[in-house]
Amino acid sequence: MSSSSESSSNSFSAEKYFATQPPPSTLEQDVSRVREFVDRQVAEGRKVVLVTSGGTTVPLELNVVRFLDNFSAGTRGATSAEYFLKAGYAVIFMHRQFSLQPFSRHYSHSTHPFLDFLDIDPTDTDGHKISVTRAEQAQLLNVLTTYKEVHQTGALHTLTFVTVNDYLWMLRAVSKELSILGRNSLFYLAAAVSDFFLPRQKMSEHKIQSGKGSLHIEMDQVPKILKPLVNEWTREGFIVSFKLETDPDLLTPKSRTALSRYGHQVVIGNDLHRRKFEVLFVSPASSSKPLDDQRPGDFVETWIRIDLAKDPSKEIEEDIVAELVKRHDAWIREAKTP
Amino acid sequence: MSSSSESSSNSFSAEKYFATQPPPSTLEQDVSRVREFVDRQVAEGRKVVLVTSGGTTVPLELNVVRFLDNFSAGTRGATSAEYFLKAGYAVIFMHRQFSLQPFSRHYSHSTHPFLDFLDIDPTDTDGHKISVTRAEQAQLLNVLTTYKEVHQTGALHTLTFVTVNDYLWMLRAVSKELSILGRNSLFYLAAAVSDFFLPRQKMSEHKIQSGKGSLHIEMDQVPKILKPLVNEWTREGFIVSFKLETDPDLLTPKSRTALSRYGHQVVIGNDLHRRKFEVLFVSPASSSKPLDDQRPGDFVETWIRIDLAKDPSKEIEEDIVAELVKRHDAWIREAKTP
Numbered sequence: 001m002s003s004s005s006e007s008s009s010n011s012f013s014a015e016k017y018f019a020t021q022p023p024p025s026t027l028e029q030d031v032s033r034v035r036e037f038v039d040r041q042v043a044e045g046r047k048v049v050l051v052t053s054g055g056t057t058v059p060l061e062l063n064v065v066r067f068l069d070n071f072s073a074g075t076r077g078a079t080s081a082e083y084f085l086k087a088g089y090a091v092i093f094m095h096r097q098f099s100l101q102p103f104s105r106h107y108s109h110s111t112h113p114f115l116d117f118l119d120i121d122p123t124d125t126d127g128h129k130i131s132v133t134r135a136e137q138a139q140l141l142n143v144l145t146t147y148k149e150v151h152q153t154g155a156l157h158t159l160t161f162v163t164v165n166d167y168l169w170m171l172r173a174v175s176k177e178l179s180i181l182g183r184n185s186l187f188y189l190a191a192a193v194s195d196f197f198l199p200r201q202k203m204s205e206h207k208i209q210s211g212k213g214s215l216h217i218e219m220d221q222v223p224k225i226l227k228p229l230v231n232e233w234t235r236e237g238f239i240v241s242f243k244l245e246t247d248p249d250l251l252t253p254k255s256r257t258a259l260s261r262y263g264h265q266v267v268i269g270n271d272l273h274r275r276k277f278e279v280l281f282v283s284p285a286s287s288s289k290p291l292d293d294q295r296p297g298d299f300v301e302t303w304i305r306i307d308l309a310k311d312p313s314k315e316i317e318e319d320i321v322a323e324l325v326k327r328h329d330a331w332i333r334e335a336k337t338p
Numbered sequence: 339m340s341s342s343s344e345s346s347s348n349s350f351s352a353e354k355y356f357a358t359q360p361p362p363s364t365l366e367q368d369v370s371r372v373r374e375f376v377d378r379q380v381a382e383g384r385k386v387v388l389v390t391s392g393g394t395t396v397p398l399e400l401n402v403v404r405f406l407d408n409f410s411a412g413t414r415g416a417t418s419a420e421y422f423l424k425a426g427y428a429v430i431f432m433h434r435q436f437s438l439q440p441f442s443r444h445y446s447h448s449t450h451p452f453l454d455f456l457d458i459d460p461t462d463t464d465g466h467k468i469s470v471t472r473a474e475q476a477q478l479l480n481v482l483t484t485y486k487e488v489h490q491t492g493a494l495h496t497l498t499f500v501t502v503n504d505y506l507w508m509l510r511a512v513s514k515e516l517s518i519l520g521r522n523s524l525f526y527l528a529a530a531v532s533d534f535f536l537p538r539q540k541m542s543e544h545k546i547q548s549g550k551g552s553l554h555i556e557m558d559q560v561p562k563i564l565k566p567l568v569n570e571w572t573r574e575g576f577i578v579s580f581k582l583e584t585d586p587d588l589l590t591p592k593s594r595t596a597l598s599r600y601g602h603q604v605v606i607g608n609d610l611h612r613r614k615f616e617v618l619f620v621s622p623a624s625s626s627k628p629l630d631d632q633r634p635g636d637f638v639e640t641w642i643r644i645d646l647a648k649d650p651s652k653e654i655e656e657d658i659v660a661e662l663v664k665r666h667d668a669w670i671r672e673a674k675t676p
Binding site: 063066098107129221 | 399408409411435442447450468481484532533534543552553557558587
């Protein structure tokens, strides 16, 4: 397996991508709901964050049996969404189908199944036969109370994608809807998006038959979507992207490169094995200076670390979100001062 | 993308596979728990079914960020497991991490989230502040009662896999443990197992870097595991395998070929788009005749169909399991008559 240099036919600009790949069938409906949601937030003066979460698939067949995927349970996104809600943001939670979601993430069917903490009371005859075990009451009451508040205030809107194609079309459409918010919008792009895809035109219709030897897959590069996002779709949104690496030596340089290339506000670098307790914020030293001119010293780099040995229930997303809210507020104030 | 003829270096026999690919680290522990479970069922005279469920992954990197996957939410396996339990079987539910599980499958966080049907009663002061909404009481009471019974009787044992390598090692080990049951064991192989894999020796250590053009993946064929399962690991178990196709024209011939090749008891053919209401049972016309000699007419083919328009809550797995229980019982009786 390799990633190799190729002719330009395999390199899709965002423009070429959207001109040749079909939009998901539910896109228009999804967008009109986002529009209503955003309008309500504008009326109420709320800041809005778009949280993307989970992996994307690359189907190998039109009648999809097999697909390439990116590892992500969606923990970062689902957890962060809760802290953004707590901080008063309205949240558009755009996530991979079946990845973790805010609130219900505390009750994974695998690790903390809710059926385990429900009791049946045979003596109760008024129809409330099922109750919650004492040990789980406090946490569930806490989660449930917030869940109900969020639904009552209409502060959370959920969108679902599966393929990288769904994701790209949806991100473009939603970011355009958010542009009405100006600097009051934040993009928190935590989804693990595939770097490669198989153009519709190259997909086989039916399940690829085995039994004939080995499987060869050749994929094209997904367009670098941050470029049009920063330059065209939203010019004032505060944009936070993520860089996941497994080689610690690559974390800092790859995060810097991403920031230099797209010129947005923050890259959060995280190492696959340390991401639960340590992340790196990379941002430009000065937002007024063109990024092309910046040398390594022109980056501001901040590590956020938590001590899980001391506080095992602490979630690093709490500190990540607190830091971003601070920076986003400064970004909003900056626009108001002449 | 293509599946092409290859030299023998890409063709792994099961023997070569297990000699060159490392076992999952938790295998021994998993197997000793299965042994205890099986011993208990032998003592209680219960039949045991191994249900495999969900897709398998093929990681592209040792520090896995990307992987190939097979489409499967695990509905077939999770639903069937419930009906096998109802029919008095002990069930080993060997499933892909995060795929659907028996009982909790009724409360998917995406389509039927349990937080939506819990109410908070502000007047209740005795600690039972959370109750179940009236509309959900009946179904939940039903599911919960069965769930608790199954746990009390110890009739369900759950195993988890992620990669195709986990799956292959686990299937081999569990099937050997089941051989003590003789004809009282049933194999219900509903998992969507990858036909291709990347040998450990060919995997890159870290995340494959993009930015250099297109991605080329070349995978080897997974050994046909049914062969040693039928011929070596379990000689008396009743074996049911599944064949998923998207091209309706291939369903019957591919199911027949699978049965002829491995000589087991039943192949259940299902079409991706019709699998919720229609499946095809293919079995040998006579179990005493060597399968090599059989012509097309030597297969017994039975369609199982349900009418979802008439009864939308009917699950086809109910009829699949009922038919298999009948055939398995006949298979057990056959061994006892001289």
